[in-house]
Amino acid sequence: MAGRLTTHVLDVSAGKPAAGMALTLRRTGEPIPLAERVTNEDGRVDGALLDEATFRPGRYELEFHVAAYFRAGGTMLPEPPFLDVVVIRFGLAEDSHYHVPLLVSPFAYSTYRGS
Secondary structure (H helix, E strand, O other): OOOEEEEEEEEOOOOEEOOOOEEEEEEOOOOOOOEEEEOOOOOEOOOOOEOOOOOOOEEEEEEEEHHHHHHHOOOOOOOOOOOOEEEEEEEEOOOOEEEEEEEEOOOOOOOOOOO
8 A cells, every 4th residue: 555645624613624725734844845735625635645656754744724714714813813823743654544634613612611
């Protein structure tokens, strides 16, 4: 099996895929992006972020431009926004299919209400 990396972003506030979200993939510590993509109507990018030709074991960072996505959709956000650029750092150790899912919302939800 050849290594590859995919992602999927869901907008839980709207109950739909996060279409039109920009994302950037880098090897950790390297300034030049390996991929800069925008999610499609299904909240995924077309093709793999890393495929059998570009896959290498190592440490990576995937940046999701969440605040820009919500602002582009007309959501009024506070400054600073609850989620701005979400960075997920991860390691790829072997040739396999790795998948980075992300659920996003423009708002912070409090799950604890003190009495």
